[in-house]
Amino acid sequence: MGGLFSKSYYHTDPVTFATQITDTESDDTSNCKEYDYIVVGGGSAGCVVASRLSEDPSVSVLLIESGKSKGNLFTQIPLAFTKVFGSEVDWSFTTTPQKAQGGKQPYWARGRILGGTSVLNACIYHRCSPEDFDGWAKGGATGWSYDDLEPYFKKAERFLPNKVPESVNIEHKGQSGPWVIGQDGDDSGTAPIIPKIIAACQNVGMDYHEDLNKGGRTLGVVRLPGTVDEKGRSAYPSSYRVWFCHTQIFSAETGSSTATAYLTNEVLARPNLTVACSITVERILFDREPSLRAAGVQLTTAPAAPKFRVRAKREIILSGGVIGSAQTLLLSGIGPKDELEQVGVNCVQDLPSVGKHLADHISGGPFIFRAKPGYTLDYLNNRLAGAPAILQWLLWGTGPFGKMPLGSAAFMRTDDPVLFDQTHETVKDLSSGPNSPDLEFMWTPAIVPDFFSSGKPGEHGITFSSVALKPESEGSIVLRSNSVWEKPLIDGNYFASENDVNVVLRGVRLLFKLARTEPLASVLDLRPQSADKDSYFWPGDLEMDKFTDDQLRDWIRANGAPAAHPVGTCRIGQSSSNSVVDPSLKVHGVGGLRIVDASVFPTQISGHPIATIVAMAEKLADLVKDSRNSAPVV
Numbered sequence: 001m002g003g004l005f006s007k008s009y010y011h012t013d014p015v016t017f018a019t020q021i022t023d024t025e026s027d028d029t030s031n032c033k034e035y036d037y038i039v040v041g042g043g044s045a046g047c048v049v050a051s052r053l054s055e056d057p058s059v060s061v062l063l064i065e066s067g068k069s070k071g072n073l074f075t076q077i078p079l080a081f082t083k084v085f086g087s088e089v090d091w092s093f094t095t096t097p098q099k100a101q102g103g104k105q106p107y108w109a110r111g112r113i114l115g116g117t118s119v120l121n122a123c124i125y126h127r128c129s130p131e132d133f134d135g136w137a138k139g140g141a142t143g144w145s146y147d148d149l150e151p152y153f154k155k156a157e158r159f160l161p162n163k164v165p166e167s168v169n170i171e172h173k174g175q176s177g178p179w180v181i182g183q184d185g186d187d188s189g190t191a192p193i194i195p196k197i198i199a200a201c202q203n204v205g206m207d208y209h210e211d212l213n214k215g216g217r218t219l220g221v222v223r224l225p226g227t228v229d230e231k232g233r234s235a236y237p238s239s240y241r242v243w244f245c246h247t248q249i250f251s252a253e254t255g256s257s258t259a260t261a262y263l264t265n266e267v268l269a270r271p272n273l274t275v276a277c278s279i280t281v282e283r284i285l286f287d288r289e290p291s292l293r294a295a296g297v298q299l300t301t302a303p304a305a306p307k308f309r310v311r312a313k314r315e316i317i318l319s320g321g322v323i324g325s326a327q328t329l330l331l332s333g334i335g336p337k338d339e340l341e342q343v344g345v346n347c348v349q350d351l352p353s354v355g356k357h358l359a360d361h362i363s364g365g366p367f368i369f370r371a372k373p374g375y376t377l378d379y380l381n382n383r384l385a386g387a388p389a390i391l392q393w394l395l396w397g398t399g400p401f402g403k404m405p406l407g408s409a410a411f412m413r414t415d416d417p418v419l420f421d422q423t424h425e426t427v428k429d430l431s432s433g434p435n436s437p438d439l440e441f442m443w444t445p446a447i448v449p450d451f452f453s454s455g456k457p458g459e460h461g462i463t464f465s466s467v468a469l470k471p472e473s474e475g476s477i478v479l480r481s482n483s484v485w486e487k488p489l490i491d492g493n494y495f496a497s498e499n500d501v502n503v504v505l506r507g508v509r510l511l512f513k514l515a516r517t518e519p520l521a522s523v524l525d526l527r528p529q530s531a532d533k534d535s536y537f538w539p540g541d542l543e544m545d546k547f548t549d550d551q552l553r554d555w556i557r558a559n560g561a562p563a564a565h566p567v568g569t570c571r572i573g574q575s576s577s578n579s580v581v582d583p584s585l586k587v588h589g590v591g592g593l594r595i596v597d598a599s600v601f602p603t604q605i606s607g608h609p610i611a612t613i614v615a616m617a618e619k620l621a622d623l624v625k626d627s628r629n630s631a632p633v634v
């Protein structure tokens, strides 16, 4: 969708970049259009890889994305990110019925658009704990320690805060990367309840620090850095803000998905880069001689549309995300042999870990406290009252709509005796190390009962989640059929481990306490006599001693919601018996095929994943470039 004065660089008709085929049974790619590299999935990682590989004008790169090239107004308003859920740019997955949650089927938002889930996420930029990555390296993911990744965090970043808090050492930040990262450093424009929460967190015993990404120990309450534009406001792709008769007449690319950061018009204009959108890869095609090698992909625009193929002279890189990469491998015959046979897929490489070891952060669901009027952003739900704020964003990009939806958070260890009573349940230490958290509080200054609804008119509230960062439960992704058009079975297996429930429970108890701690307590409007279990203010209205631990556990299981950070379905490891890719991100036993995205995380990390995904994609691009001279051109 180009504007009047902007050129479209995107291919949506496969005739322009691929070769039509009629024989869909064979793997023949011999007469197909060729590219040195084919990147499957133009999401958070895929845009980075395509951009970096095409820096060398002597190689050709094809990037294939199933979703459209551009979003809509809501994909550009940071605070409106929930409005995108269920739209055409969201795959809108749901899990299988979750046993420990009484059959509940949590919703999984995932971006289906150039930029992938980075287009519809909450903008939080978190390098996470160095111990997360040092644990990866110790576990066999050689080359992925924090020291190995730090140069790539920096390579990606252009740290441009609109106000640098004093304690932030910008020497530790990247300053010339494509991805603008900022930090507000103050609360102007945010809901007045936010500084009260931060102060209450300190009053219950948490440290406050200003630089979440400084490395070392990052426990405490923080203002979050985010993917923001140069004016210091959060921004989403291609901010076309001036319209005439539904036509874009002005386009200002201000940030900040990986599509807009890495696929700028300058990059898209490279003659050696082809970006195909609204095109879905059905399967990988293989050469069998002299050894098994990924040789090309089969693609199309719709289930019954003509099929096309392209051939890779050097390598195929899968970046389809935690679902898409696993699904593509499985549909291509790479995965657990017995499972593949059950859905009629011929196994070409028996790899038992494909689709397994799915790890996600899980929260106890929205924990909502009633607030006094004037402290939250609930007024924005009223069109009349919200209109000036939306106008402010449209004209200047500032105000509450330009702010990160979750601008602050707290990271804790559940074995911290200052914060948590250690005499109740036992909680195992599953953290990555003594300086790493296993629990996070996130908050939104409004009533957000679920992904799709907001508070009732006239009501005001603050929504917290208590999120287990290192859950023990592992889930899986399994094919439902042999068609890419049928969504796979996603089983988060949430709360299968009682330890995960207990981590969240410790957090919920602390939330009761936080709400009764100044200066937050004074701006809340709790109703301790409330008996309305159907109210979204239940159980927050009541005192903690009204509940037994078992009642709270039941509430957590019934309301538990994933924090949208699934990883691990194609994890890195040394052995093909329990991992999918080796430390060079090459699929075990298959030549010419690598993966980079959230699926390759060897274990879950203790925070928000996109900074790591982008750093890994940066590093993968270097690994591919380094092996260019040694890898044969086929």
Ligand SMILES: Cc1cc2nc3c(=O)[nH]c(=O)nc-3n(C[C@H](O)[C@H](O)[C@H](O)COP(=O)(O)OP(=O)(O)OC[C@H]3O[C@@H](n4cnc5c(N)ncnc54)[C@H](O)[C@@H]3O)c2cc1C
Pocket (backbone or CB within 6 Å): 040, 041, 042, 043, 044, 045, 046, 064, 065, 066, 067, 108, 109, 110, 111, 112, 113, 114, 115, 116, 117, 118, 120, 121, 122, 123, 124, 125, 126, 279, 280, 281, 282, 319, 320, 321, 322, 324, 325, 328, 484, 564, 565, 566, 596, 597, 598, 599, 608, 609, 610, 611, 613
């Ligand atoms: C609501 C929400 C809020 C979040 N907030 C944050 C946050 O604030 N900070 C943070 O760090 N993380 C956040 N996350 C998580 C983070 O955004 C994701 O983990 C990350 O974007 C995933 O990147 P990826 O490259 O693995 O996959 P994706 O970005 O999902 O990319 C995969 C791409 O592959 C495409 N694809 C899949 N299959 C095919 C196929 N067969 N053919 C062609 N294309 C295909 C998809 O359409 C997609 O574009 C959030 C997630 C959600 C859902």
